[in-house]
Amino acid sequence: MTTSADGVAGLRLGSRFSLDLTAVVAIGVIVGVVVLLLVQVAEVSPIEVVEAVYRGSIGSKFDFTTTLARGIPIALVALGAALALRAGVFNVGGEGQMAIGALTGYVSLVLLEEFPALLVWPVAIAAGLVGGAFWAMIPAWMAVRRGTSEILSTLLMNFVGLAVLTWAVLGEWLRDPGSVTPRTRPIDNEFALPIVWSGTRLHAGIFILVAVTAASMWFVGTRRGFLNELQGANSRLAQLAGVRVQQSFVQLLLVSGAVAGLAGIVQVIGANHRLSPGVTGGVGFTGLLMAVLGRGRPLPSVLVSFIFAALLTSGEELEGIGVARPVVLVVQGLIVLGAAMVQRAR
Amino acid sequence: MNEIVEPDFWQQVLTSGLRLAVPVGVAGMGEVIGQRSGVLNLGIEGNMALGALAGFVVSFEVGGVWLGLLAGLACGVLVGLLFGSLVVQHGADQIVTGFAITLGGVGLAAFLFRNFYRNTGMLQVNPFRPVEIPGLARIPFLGELLFVQPLIIWALPVLAVLTGLTLGRTRFGLQVRASGFAPEQAIARGVRIKRVRMWSLAAGGGLAGLAGALLSVGSVGQFTESITAGRGFVAIALVIAASWRPWFLIVAAFLFGSLQAFTMRVQSLSLDLPTELLVALPFAATLFVLVFGRRSDTAPTALAQSLDEA
Numbered sequence: 001m002t003t004s005a006d007g008v009a010g011l012r013l014g015s016r017f018s019l020d021l022t023a024v025v026a027i028g029v030i031v032g033v034v035v036l037l038l039v040q041v042a043e044v045s046p047i048e049v050v051e052a053v054y055r056g057s058i059g060s061k062f063d064f065t066t067t068l069a070r071g072i073p074i075a076l077v078a079l080g081a082a083l084a085l086r087a088g089v090f091n092v093g094g095e096g097q098m099a100i101g102a103l104t105g106y107v108s109l110v111l112l113e114e115f116p117a118l119l120v121w122p123v124a125i126a127a128g129l130v131g132g133a134f135w136a137m138i139p140a141w142m143a144v145r146r147g148t149s150e151i152l153s154t155l156l157m158n159f160v161g162l163a164v165l166t167w168a169v170l171g172e173w174l175r176d177p178g179s180v181t182p183r184t185r186p187i188d189n190e191f192a193l194p195i196v197w198s199g200t201r202l203h204a205g206i207f208i209l210v211a212v213t214a215a216s217m218w219f220v221g222t223r224r225g226f227l228n229e230l231q232g233a234n235s236r237l238a239q240l241a242g243v244r245v246q247q248s249f250v251q252l253l254l255v256s257g258a259v260a261g262l263a264g265i266v267q268v269i270g271a272n273h274r275l276s277p278g279v280t281g282g283v284g285f286t287g288l289l290m291a292v293l294g295r296g297r298p299l300p301s302v303l304v305s306f307i308f309a310a311l312l313t314s315g316e317e318l319e320g321i322g323v324a325r326p327v328v329l330v331v332q333g334l335i336v337l338g339a340a341m342v343q344r345a346r
Numbered sequence: 347m348n349e350i351v352e353p354d355f356w357q358q359v360l361t362s363g364l365r366l367a368v369p370v371g372v373a374g375m376g377e378v379i380g381q382r383s384g385v386l387n388l389g390i391e392g393n394m395a396l397g398a399l400a401g402f403v404v405s406f407e408v409g410g411v412w413l414g415l416l417a418g419l420a421c422g423v424l425v426g427l428l429f430g431s432l433v434v435q436h437g438a439d440q441i442v443t444g445f446a447i448t449l450g451g452v453g454l455a456a457f458l459f460r461n462f463y464r465n466t467g468m469l470q471v472n473p474f475r476p477v478e479i480p481g482l483a484r485i486p487f488l489g490e491l492l493f494v495q496p497l498i499i500w501a502l503p504v505l506a507v508l509t510g511l512t513l514g515r516t517r518f519g520l521q522v523r524a525s526g527f528a529p530e531q532a533i534a535r536g537v538r539i540k541r542v543r544m545w546s547l548a549a550g551g552g553l554a555g556l557a558g559a560l561l562s563v564g565s566v567g568q569f570t571e572s573i574t575a576g577r578g579f580v581a582i583a584l585v586i587a588a589s590w591r592p593w594f595l596i597v598a599a600f601l602f603g604s605l606q607a608f609t610m611r612v613q614s615l616s617l618d619l620p621t622e623l624l625v626a627l628p629f630a631a632t633l634f635v636l637v638f639g640r641r642s643d644t645a646p647t648a649l650a651q652s653l654d655e656a
Contacts, residue, residue, distance in 0.1 A: 041461050090441060138633070148636045151386070151441060151650055156583055156629045156636075159576065163626030170622055285445060292442050324460035326453040326571075333392075333450020340438040340446060 026338040034331055042323045049323060056317025057310035063317075065200035069271055071302075071309030072205045073098070073263040077287025078294065078301040079216050080259025084252040085288075086220070086296035088232035091253055093139060093154030094260040095284025096161025097132040101261020102268050103165050104131030106275045109187050109268075110174070117190045124191075124265055125208075132261015133254045135161055140250045150253060158284065166277040174275065183276040193270040205270035209302070212259065216298035228252065232296070260284060286332075293339050308332055350617070353487075359611055361491050363604030364499050369394075369560040371502045371599030374581040375509050376422075376553025378590055382513060383546035384526035385433060386650040388444025391578025392451020393425045393551055394558035399455040401559025402569035403462075405471045411563050414471070418559025419552045425451065426551015430544045440650050448578065456571040463569075473567035474498050498564060502599065505553075506592040513592070522546050526646030554578070580628055587632040589642035602628050 035046050058064045077094040084091045091097075105128035112120045139153035166182070168174055174184040193204040219225045228248065231238035235245050267279055286308060294301030311332060315325040373390055380387045387393075400421035405414030429447055432438040463469060474496035482493040492499075513519035521542045524532035532539050561577070562569045584602060588594035605628070609621045 037457070041458065092441065142633070142637055146637055149650065152586060153633060153636060155388075155579070156586075156633050159579060159583075159629040160626040160633070163623055163629075166625070167620055167622035285449075289442065289445055289449075292439070324457045324464070326456035326460065329453025330450050330457055333446045333448075333453060336442060336446035336449065337432065337438075340442040341432055341436050343439075 026341045030334045030338050033334060034327075037327065037330065038323065042327070044321055044323055048321055049318065052317045052321050052323075053311070053314040056314035056320075061197075062200060063313055065197055065202040067306065067310045067313045068206060069201045069203060070313055071306040072209050072270065073267045073283045074287050074290060074309055075209055075302040075305035076212060076263035076266065077260045077284055078290035078305045079212050079298055080256035080263075081288045081291035082294060082296045082298060082301045083216060083219070083228075083259070084256040085291050086225075086232050087228040087248060087252050088235065089249055089252045089256070090151045090288075091136065091154055091256040091260075092151055092288060093136060093157045093161075093257065093284070094263075094287045095280050095282070096154075096158035097135040097257040097260035098264040098267075098280045098284045098287075099158075099161045099165040100135040100264070101128035101132035101258075102264030102275060102279045103168055104128060104134075104261070105265025106174075106184065106187070106268050107168075109191055113188060120191055121193075121269070124269060125262065128261045128265025129258040130261070132264065133258040135261070136253045136257025140253045143253075144246060144250065150249075154253075162277070162280070165275075165279070169275055169277055176274070181276070184274050186274045187269065191269060192273050193266075201271070203270040205266040208262070208266055212262070213298055213302050220298060260287070263287070289336050292343075293336065295343065350612075355611065357487065357490060359604055359607045361495070362607040362610075363600060364491065364495060365565065365603065366606045367596075367599040367603030368499055368502055369557040369565070370577050370581050370584065370602055371596055372505060372560060373554045373557035373578060374584045374588075374595050374599060375502075375505050375592060376426075376550035376557070377581055377585045378509060378550075378588075378592060378595060379513070379522065379546045379553075380550035381585060381649055382526045382590055382644075382646050383522045383543045384529060384646050384648040384651070385430075385543055385547060386440050386444065386582075387426075387429060387547065387550060387554075388441060388579075388582065389425070389429050389447030389451065390550075390554040390557075390581060391574055391576065392448035392455075393422050393429075393554040394561065394574045394578050395452045395455040396425055397422045397555030397558025398562035398573050399459055399558075399569055400555065401564075402469075402471065402562040405559075405563040406469055411472065411474060414563035415556060415559045418563075419556040422555015422558070423548050423552040425555065426547045426549070427544070429551060430547035434540050434543045434547065452574070459569055459571065469568065471563055471567045473563060473565055496564075498560070502596050506596050509592040518542070518545070523646075526648055529648050529651075554581075557581070583629050583632040587628070587635045589635070589639070590644045590646065591642075598628075 038044055038046055038049050056063055057067050077098060081091050081094055105124045108124045108127035109120060112123060135157060136154070139150050139157055142148040142153045143150050169184055170182050176183055176185045196202050196204055196206060227238060227241065227243050230241060231243055231245060231248060239245050263283065264279065268275055272279060287305070290305045290308060291301045293304045311328050315328045318327065319325050373394055377387060377390060397418035401414035401418035404417035405411060425447065429443060432443050433440050476494050476496055479493040483489045485493070513522060521532065521537045524535070524537055525539045525542045529539055558574065561573050580602060584595060584598040588598045605624060609624050612619050613621055
């Protein structure tokens with residue numbers, strides 16, 4: 001098996017969050033840097049910023065539901081990545097898997113235009129799952145055949161996947177001829193997931209997320225789930241306990257790829273209603289980081305996904321008080337840095 | 347399609363390919379050093395963005411391309427040391443820390459640029475210009491390719507020689523290779539592996555920052571928020587495809603630069619080629635090398651493992 005599968009993750013997934021000195025220092029540095037940026041560079045008061053973040057992310061019905069809708073794909077990718085991460089399998093390929101899942105799902109919609117939505121939705125979702133899994137299959141095969149670290153192969157596959165998506169969107173078959181920006185024709189209205197809260201953008205994808213979250217939480221508690229965690233902590237021990245480490249490595253990589261593909265198609269039928277090269281927009285990378293922040297556990301991973309989504313949504317309000325929007329990325333980066341420092345590899 | 351068969355077309359492609367190879371080659375050289383010491387730095391995309399900004403700001407406010415490059419280098423060393431202190435000293439996960447630096451670095455560069463230069467329109471500094479070397483420039487084909495170029499293109503072979511000699515012929519280089527290949531034995535032999543990795547990451551970060559400045563002040567004379575455009579990840583791919591060898595890396599960078607130049611020309615001629623797929627070529631080629639390539643003895647086997655595991 002790959003060396004990385006032996007636990008390059010090495011995160012102390014099982015242990016409790018301990019607020020030791022490093023954590024205190026890390027949090028102090030993060031807060032310090034952010035306050036410095038805001039006060040010295042953007043010349044606003046931190047309190048004003050906190051208010052703006054609150055207002056712009058959960059303060060109104062519209063912003064709150066936008067945050068929820070934005071969090072759906074991030075949380076889905078995070079759930080898939082978390083499942084693999086618990087076993088020490090680092091799926092860095094969420095971005096590409098999501099792109100391919102969105103593409104295969106969208107293509108199935110185009111092919112099945114004539115059929116009723118209730119029939120088409122399951123097919124499209126299945127196509128998204130298969131597309132994502134397929135994109136994870138190549139790294140899995142490489143790991144089995146050559147022992148190639150899945151970190152490198154899944155990382156590289158992202159950029160191939162994104163290029164394939166762009167190529168397909170710009171191709172004559174899918175491209176919307178009436179649009180200047182590269183994007184496909186919109187999907188049939190009938191195929192768009194229903195809005196679950198009228199007057200907002202919150203779509204039925206939230207139920208898919210709830211279902212996947214519940215399934216993940218159930219799985220973590222099963223015998224298989226426990227053996228996966230054992231594999232992540234000590235793959236040799238897991239082998240002695242009868243786990244077929246290589247087989248489980250392949251399965252986990254495929255499942256996490258499939259869930260990332262699901263995130264792609266849900267984004268298409270739920271939020272965007274068409275395909276564009278930017279459908280992933282970094283969500284696949286963020287999702288992995290959310291799984292790390294959640295220490296591979298389903299519910300915490302979903303929760304931090306929504307926190308990051310809230311930060312993204314607040315960007316508009318921040319822009320309103322004169323703080324350039326990319327500050328959100330800085331805060332996100334710092335949070336992940338702090339987390340990486342606190343939950344250091346053992 | 348006729349344009350493609352003209353020798354002129356290829357002359358132009360290769361000439362701009364050589365120029366485009368410089369930033370990604372320099373960043374890749376830094377990544378070679380870091381990875382040979384056993385650390386996978388996925389933060390170089392963010393490091394390049396910050397270096398590009400630092401270089402541009404110094405070049406614009408103070409003046410001079412060289413000062414800008416120096417600023418990019420210095421900024422890159424700092425970011426490299428930050429990455430190193432987290433990963434090497436504190437044992438933070440390499441992948442996660444790298445992504446965080448890319449995320450935060452690209453964000454910080456964009457934030458600072460918007461904040462200070464938001465309403466100032468298009469700002470421009472003078473980038474490197476091609477210099478014609480008398481005599482040599484007259485050589486058919488090669489003359490135009492090599493001797494009517496900005497002199498900075500020679501930075502690549504110089505860097506390759508330096509990196510190759512340092513890694514291959516010096517004590518420090520041996521320690522770097524040992525850290526990436528057999529960290530446990532290296533520690534047993536008294537190599538201060540943490541220190542070696544810190545130095546490697548500082549050098550690698552410096553080169554990434556320099557590469558960023560080469561993009562902004564060196565080639566276009568401007569800073570834009572999407573200036574790195576994934577080139578950091580391209581550099582990582584090229585390093586792996588080149589099996590961590592400096593000279594192979596230069597060839598890979600040249601191929602990548604030429605591919606980029608080819609894509610741009612083909613687009614401007616509106617030829618019917620799937621240029622969007624060509625973007626994937628460096629990554630696909632690297633995957634191909636990983637699957638079918640000979641197992642390289644230069645591969646750092648301890649890559650991306652944390653120190654305590656090694």
